[in-house]
Amino acid sequence: MLIKNARIVTRDEVFTGTLRIEDGAIRDVERGSTSAREAEDWNGDYLLPGLIELHTDNLEKHLAPRPGVFWNTDAAFVIHDAQVAAAGITTVFDALAIGSRATVGIRGRDIQTKCAEALERFSVRGLLRAEHFLHLRCEIATADVVEVFDSLCGHPLLRLASVMDHTPGQRQWHDRDQWRRFQERHGKWTDEQASMMLTELESEQQRFADAHRREIVARCATLGVPVASHDDTLVEHVEQAAAEGIVLAEFPTTRVAAEAAHAHGISTVMGAPNIVRGGSHSGNVSALDLAQAGLLDILSSDYVPSSLLTAAFELVDKAGWSLPRAVATVSAEPARTAGLHDRGAIVPGLRADFVRVTMLDALPVPRATYRAGLRIV
Numbered sequence: 348m349l350i351k352n353a354r355i356v357t358r359d360e361v362f363t364g365t366l367r368i369e370d371g372a373i374r375d376v377e378r379g380s381t382s383a384r385e386a387e388d389w390n391g392d393y394l395l396p397g398l399i400e401l402h403t404d405n406l407e408k409h410l411a412p413r414p415g416v417f418w419n420t421d422a423a424f425v426i427h428d429a430q431v432a433a434a435g436i437t438t439v440f441d442a443l444a445i446g447s448r449a450t451v452g453i454r455g456r457d458i459q460t461k462c463a464e465a466l467e468r469f470s471v472r473g474l475l476r477a478e479h480f481l482h483l484r485c486e487i488a489t490a491d492v493v494e495v496f497d498s499l500c501g502h503p504l505l506r507l508a509s510v511m512d513h514t515p516g517q518r519q520w521h522d523r524d525q526w527r528r529f530q531e532r533h534g535k536w537t538d539e540q541a542s543m544m545l546t547e548l549e550s551e552q553q554r555f556a557d558a559h560r561r562e563i564v565a566r567c568a569t570l571g572v573p574v575a576s577h578d579d580t581l582v583e584h585v586e587q588a589a590a591e592g593i594v595l596a597e598f599p600t601t602r603v604a605a606e607a608a609h610a611h612g613i614s615t616v617m618g619a620p621n622i623v624r625g626g627s628h629s630g631n632v633s634a635l636d637l638a639q640a641g642l643l644d645i646l647s648s649d650y651v652p653s654s655l656l657t658a659a660f661e662l663v664d665k666a667g668w669s670l671p672r673a674v675a676t677v678s679a680e681p682a683r684t685a686g687l688h689d690r691g692a693i694v695p696g697l698r699a700d701f702v703r704v705t706m707l708d709a710l711p712v713p714r715a716t717y718r719a720g721l722r723i724v
Contacts, residue, residue, distance in 0.1 A: 359671055409423035656704065656711050658677075
């Protein structure tokens with residue numbers, strides 16, 4: 348495959364050039380055009396590396412499209428995969444939350460097992476557009492999280508784990524009233540109901556959180572699986588993560604936590620929807636503020652796949668970043684952190700994962716997505 352007249356975004360610059368693909372890899376990247384008749388003319392559209400998503404809850408939306416409605420797992424995977432590929436994402440870490448807790452997303456053991464099995468089955472048969480890996484999100488303040496981890500830790504696509512605690516009063520939900528308002532979005536609780544729920548969750552947190560965190564981190568060290576911390580709020584949270592060898596800080600909720608992460612050499616991940624919306628839906632620190640302070644390393648689409656590309660371009664306008672630097676937050680940096688050294692940039696020798704993007708005013712629109720040189724959308 349030969350492409351000409353593309354605005355190629357490399358790790359360091361943007362230029363109009365030509366890209367040659369052979370055997371699923373990037374063969375040549377050159378400035379200028381070509382007279383070769385077989386070249387596909389991109390007419391000035393951007394050519395970006397395929398986007399890499401380390402944490403997405405998008406699958407959960409298709410598993411439970413309405414409160415109380417649970418969809419077929421296989422069918423949910425098909426549309427989730429199509430949606431991420433159409434957003435320009437060529438590598439995706441499906442975040443599967445483990446640890447049974449009724450008030451936090453899709454957390455039943457049965458659905459967790461079915462999702463892990465579906466991921467392997469679809470991948471083995473080559474039925475997925477993007478390349479999928481498994482990210483186990485471990486809700487440490489639950490009774491069964493270690494048991495479920497042990498049942499899934501042999502999964503062939505496991506590449507990342509994270510430790511999280513969504514107990515009211517902790518981290519993201521340090522404000523219990525805010526937690527209650529979020530939980531009540533599908534129906535009001537009485538004060539008695541809220542009090543009972545808080546008492547139960549806080550009891551579980553005291554019984555399980557510390558011990559289960561130690562167990563999960565130790566198991567990941569043995570397996571060689573990198574670990575991320577989730578919703579660090581205090582400097583003490585980051586210092587604990589650093590002592591545990593954690594490599595990634597997902598969605599730090601305060602600037603001081605993000606500063607501490609950088610001081611310890613821990614990469615920070617922030618939500619792309621936070622950039623697009625102009626702030627956190629939970630009232631936490633703004634991702635844009637961290638970007639402007641040089642404390643943002645990686646973007647995650649979290650719950651909106653299309654936000655990844657949009658947010659990268661908005662970093663140019665809103666934070667004054669160069670386009671190569673912004674694109675690196677959704678390609679080169681997540682690839683480096685996850686140890687995916689064969690992708691993440693437009694460089695000869697790397698896998699030919701890339702996306703064609705045209706602009707509609709200020710909105711980047713993905714027109715085609717390629718994985719290993721083959722068009723998948």
